[in-house]
Amino acid sequence: MNKLKVGMISFAHGHAHSYLRALMALPQVEVIAIADSEKSRVEKVVEKNGLAYYEDYRDLLARTDIEVVVICSENAHHARHTIDSALAGKHVICEKPLGITVSEMEQMIAACEENNVQLFTAFPCRYLAAVVNAKKAVDRGEIGDILAIKGTNRGTMPGGWFVEPELSGGGALLDHTVHVMDLMNWFTGSNVTEVYAYAATLFHENLKVDDAGMIHVKFESGAVGVLDTSWSRPKAFPTWGDVTMEIVGTKGTISVDSFAQKTEMYSNEVGKGQYLPWGDSMDHYMIESFVNALLQGKPAPISGVDGLRSAEVALAGYESVKLGQPVKLRA
Numbered sequence: 001m002n003k004l005k006v007g008m009i010s011f012a013h014g015h016a017h018s019y020l021r022a023l024m025a026l027p028q029v030e031v032i033a034i035a036d037s038e039k040s041r042v043e044k045v046v047e048k049n050g051l052a053y054y055e056d057y058r059d060l061l062a063r064t065d066i067e068v069v070v071i072c073s074e075n076a077h078h079a080r081h082t083i084d085s086a087l088a089g090k091h092v093i094c095e096k097p098l099g100i101t102v103s104e105m106e107q108m109i110a111a112c113e114e115n116n117v118q119l120f121t122a123f124p125c126r127y128l129a130a131v132v133n134a135k136k137a138v139d140r141g142e143i144g145d146i147l148a149i150k151g152t153n154r155g156t157m158p159g160g161w162f163v164e165p166e167l168s169g170g171g172a173l174l175d176h177t178v179h180v181m182d183l184m185n186w187f188t189g190s191n192v193t194e195v196y197a198y199a200a201t202l203f204h205e206n207l208k209v210d211d212a213g214m215i216h217v218k219f220e221s222g223a224v225g226v227l228d229t230s231w232s233r234p235k236a237f238p239t240w241g242d243v244t245m246e247i248v249g250t251k252g253t254i255s256v257d258s259f260a261q262k263t264e265m266y267s268n269e270v271g272k273g274q275y276l277p278w279g280d281s282m283d284h285y286m287i288e289s290f291v292n293a294l295l296q297g298k299p300a301p302i303s304g305v306d307g308l309r310s311a312e313v314a315l316a317g318y319e320s321v322k323l324g325q326p327v328k329l330r331a
Contacts, residue, residue, distance in 0.1 A: 003030040004291055007066035009057045009081050010073035011041045012161060013095050015122065015283070019070055022287035024049065029291055035060035057081060061088040068294065071095060074167040075174075079104035082119065086111040091118045093290055097178045098307030100169025102315060109304040120290045120300040121307030123182045125243055127285035128258045131183060134247065138187055143249030146188050149225045150248075151180040155241030157231040163209050170318060171209025173199045176229035177314035180243060181217075182302075185309055187247065190221035192309070196326040197317030203232055215317045229314075238264070239275040 006023055008016060011034070023029050033052035036042045046053045054060040061069070061084060068091045071081045079099050085092050092112060098121050099105035112119040125131060137143065153176040161167040162175060185191070195217055199210040213229035233241050243258035261279030289301050312329065320327045 003028055004068060004294060005064075005066045006031050006068045006070065007060050007064060007090075008034045008070045008072065009060065009085070010036050010071065010077070011045065012036075012038075012074045013072040015095060015124075016070070016072035017045070018281075018283040019072065019093075019122070019287055020045065020049070022281065022284040023070070023291075025284065026288060026291060028295060032064050032066050033060055058084065061085060061090060067091060068093065068291075074161050075100050075169045076167045079108050082108045083111040086115045086117050086119075089115060089117060091120075091294060093120045093122055093287070094304075094307065095122045096182075096307065097169070097174055097311040097314065098304060099311060100174070100315075102308070102312050105304070105308040105311060109308065112304060118290075118294060118300045119304035119307075121182075121302050121304060121310075122286065123179060123302050123306065123310075124282040124286040125179045125183055125258060126186065126302060127280075127282040127289070128243070129280055130256050130258050130260065131243075134245070134254050134256045135187060137254060138247065138249075142252060143247065143254055144251030146221070146223045146247060146249050148223060148248040149184050149187065150246040151184065151225065151227040152242055152244045153177070153180045154228055154230050154232050156233040156235065156237060157204050157207075157211055163207050165209050168209065170314065171199070171201075171207070171213075172211050172229050172231045173197060173213035173215065173317050173321075174311070174314045176213070176231070176241075177215055177227060177317060178307075178310045180227050180245065181215075181225075181313050182306060182310040183243075183245065184217070184219075184225045184227075185306070187245075188219050188221055188223050188225075190219040190223065192217045192225075192313050192316075192329055193220050194218040194326050194328055195313055195316040195320050197320040199318065199321045203230070213317070215313065217313060236272050238273045 035054040035057035202212040262275040
């Protein structure tokens with residue numbers, strides 16, 4: 001069996017470790033190499049898995065026969081890494097948010113289309129069991145037409161480059177809008193037409209970015225949505241955060257608690273309670289779905305356009321905060 005050859009660009013985002021485990025577990029995949037300008041981030045990973053290392057991602061693209069790259073760099077570098085990968089003829093899995101401006105995301109999508117490669121936005125929450133089952137119920141018409149969705153993606157402040165605006169592109173409003181907004185777009189099958197948002201720094205002193213946010217949206221379908229994006233979970237919280245949705249339809253409602261599959265552990269050694277997830281790995285199913293799509297010659301199940309539609313809502317949110325009024329999105 002011919003294996004799909006994969007390389008990874010940057011381990012700046014922690015999801016890279018989970019994505020690597022998912023890739024290594026797939027018999028139809030061969031991971032070839034990792035590129036990262038900071039060798040300390042990947043040195044142990046490279047040694048443990050017997051992978052080649054490149055300091056410059058352009059050497060990875062030029063000197064290997066990889067067919068796919070997984071990009072987990074800082075948000076500000078997504079566009080450059082994606083466009084260069086597309087020009088080199090590589091399919092791309094890009095960490096969220098897809099980009100930090102609408103224009104650069106459009107350029108990423110165009111570069112991939114022009115070079116006949118697939119662009120996949122990493123939205124693993126679509127593969128959570130609770131989300132999958134809720135989507136099936138909606139598609140079966142069990143709650144009628146969606147009228148409203150109330151969501152949360154509350155988390156712990158991540159620190160590091162996430163709070164450096166020149167690398168992250170924003171704070172909690174950008175970081176934690178995109179996952180659940182993608183789910184809202186997916187469930188409604190409709191685009192956002194208007195955004196009204198609040199963002200501030202309330203929970204942590206001396207941050208250069210916002211750590212609190214509420215975003216309100218209107219969809220073309222007439223549905224409305226509201227999402228709490230705040231980094232409001234303290235360090236003592238048992239896990240990093242949550243992904244929840246309350247979906248209200250004309251015939252019923254669905255409550256989704258995406259990470260409810262957990263065991264509680266209390267340890268003196270750790271010093272706080274912990275949630276140990278026991279459900280299926282959303283990252284594994286996400287990576288597997290894209291790999292299978294490539295091998296079968298099918299479109300990416302979550303596209304670059306999906307990534308754009310989600311991130312542009314967060315970016316419009318920042319514009320709304322600045323203006324103090326709702327912002328219309330283009331059709």
